[in-house]
Amino acid sequence: MRKHSRILLTGFTPFGNETINPSWEAVRLLDGQRIGDHVVAARLLPTAFVDARRELELAVRDIEPDILLGVGQAGGRSRLSIERVAINVQDARIPDNAGAQPIDEPVLPGAPAAYFSNLPIKAMLAAVQAAGVPVEISNTAGTFVCNHVAYLMLHLAAQHKGTRAGFIHIPYLPEQAAGLRDAPSMAKEEVIRGLTAALHAAVNQMEDDKLGAGTLD
Numbered sequence: 001m002r003k004h005s006r007i008l009l010t011g012f013t014p015f016g017n018e019t020i021n022p023s024w025e026a027v028r029l030l031d032g033q034r035i036g037d038h039v040v041a042a043r044l045l046p047t048a049f050v051d052a053r054r055e056l057e058l059a060v061r062d063i064e065p066d067i068l069l070g071v072g073q074a075g076g077r078s079r080l081s082i083e084r085v086a087i088n089v090q091d092a093r094i095p096d097n098a099g100a101q102p103i104d105e106p107v108l109p110g111a112p113a114a115y116f117s118n119l120p121i122k123a124m125l126a127a128v129q130a131a132g133v134p135v136e137i138s139n140t141a142g143t144f145v146c147n148h149v150a151y152l153m154l155h156l157a158a159q160h161k162g163t164r165a166g167f168i169h170i171p172y173l174p175e176q177a178a179g180l181r182d183a184p185s186m187a188k189e190e191v192i193r194g195l196t197a198a199l200h201a202a203v204n205q206m207e208d209d210k211l212g213a214g215t216l217d
């Protein structure tokens with residue numbers, strides 16, 4: 001029996017015009033942290049469809065996590081976005097870091113159209129709110145590498161009893177937004193506080209809360 005259960009927490013390399021990715025800047029500082037009886041293992045994934053899948057599979061084999069939480073940059077969003085769902089499609093608006101630009105191709109041929117996160121997303125939402133960090137439930141993780149990784153994590157969780165998975169998008173860091181017009185941002189310390197609160201809720205709660213967080217748009 002292992003002493004601690006493990007959380008695999010992933011961040012991404014910079015992509016597009018950026019030289020940093022806030023997801024890795026935040027996630028790497030949580031490596032080795034205790035969350036209740038769990039220990040966090042942080043891993044960097046390339047922002048490339050094929051390479052990210054390979055690195056994710058290696059990390060899963062190495063860490064044998066019972067919770068997987070992917071974190072990625074969503075430039076333009078102003079809150080931590082807890083993703084409800086990942087869809088079985090890749091539709092890249094820009095080439096990934098390996099130059100690949102799949103259009104309307106499945107993540108996994110023949111697999112379900114979508115998976116819901118089996119983490120307690122509403123309990124996580126409430127915990128992040130209680131920590132004083134702006135947060136929302138999001139119903140789309142996009143169709144680029146983040147959705148791809150989220151789908152692979154949720155597929156794995158669906159196949160392995162006792163494994164739970166989810167994904168959180170985060171805003172730009174202030175130093176990224178400084179060079180852009182009207183782009184919202186969130187300080188790294190705040191992101192880390194929010195992610196930590198979300199992880200505590202994920203560890204502590206198996207059943208989700210019934211808490212309205214729907215949208216009309």
Ligand code: PCA
Pocket residue numbers: 012015021023047071072073074141142143144145146147
């Ligand atoms: N964000 C991108 C991929 C990597 C990242 O941090 C996305 O939302 O798909």
